[in-house]
Amino acid sequence: MLKRPVYIYTELSPNPNSMKFVLNFMLAPDGLSFDYPNLEAALEEGKASPLAGDLFQFPYVQRVFIASNFITITKDEETLWEEVLKDTKQFLKIYFEENQPVFEQRTIDKNTIIVDANDSETVQKIKTVLDQYVRPAVESDGGAISFHSFDEESGAVKVLLQGSCSGCPSSTLTLKAGIENLLTRMVPNVKEVVAEGV
Structure with a gap:
């Protein structure tokens, strides 16, 4: 073989x-x-x-x-x-x-940032910004980011940080200085970004 x-x-x-x-x-x-x-x-x-x-x-x-x-x-x-x-x-x-499997055959994950037709206009914009601008940068550091939720009243976006970002000392800085700055500039309804489960 x-x-x-x-x-x-x-x-x-x-x-x-x-x-x-x-x-x-x-x-x-x-x-x-x-x-x-x-x-x-x-x-x-x-x-x-x-x-x-x-x-x-x-x-x-x-x-x-x-x-x-x-x-x-x-x-x-x-x-x-x-x-x-x-x-x-x-x-x-x-x-x-030895061509060992990475995943079992049925393993499928919903952990991707896909814009849904039921999403509000603001949520669609948030997901697009995360997918186009944030995800590639986070992946280059060995991590991933997924959209969790958006609170229309407070303007808070919740994201899930995974991989090297999980528990990383600099992930809070990345979140506030990078992701929050970008989202508040590009999507006016966003007031803050918080990480879920970090």
């Missing part, structure tokens, strides 16, 4: 405990992302990932995030990347050379 060529390079993320492992092929459909905060989530019916499940066998792995052509792994505080990076990269290389 021919092994497929697998090239992996790593990128630091703004979260010092997260490392982005970038591959030379797609892992998830564009715009979809899969966040596994623990082993139970990786085994959950309907969103299971054998890859994430196997990664949680490493004692230092705290979270696994998969999107487009990268995996962001968040480690515990005690472990240094210098100690585990080579082994983690080697594991991923062998896993993909």
Whole structure:
């Protein structure tokens, strides 16, 4: 059996405990992302990932995030990347050379920013700005952002930050200085942006 060529390079993320492992092929459909905060989530019916499940066998792995052509792994505080990076990269290389599955066949995620016909005009604008301007920047740091909700009265947009953005010390700054500035400028009804579950 021919092994497929697998090239992996790593990128630091703004979260010092997260490392982005970038591959030379797609892992998830564009715009979809899969966040596994623990082993139970990786085994959950309907969103299971054998890859994430196997990664949680490493004692230092705290979270696994998969999107487009990268995996962001968040480690515990005690472990240094210098100690585990080579082994983690080697594991991923062998896993993909053997054509092991990333997801179970039925795994489908709703974690994409899709404009719905039932959305108000303001919500449609918010989703468009998030998708065109924010999502690519957040993905380049090994994370993802999804629209959660918009409160018409207060003007508050709730977003869900995942991957390296989850628990990242600089995610609050990114949220307020970057995303909130952009949305309040481009969508006048937006007054603030808050992160759900960070």
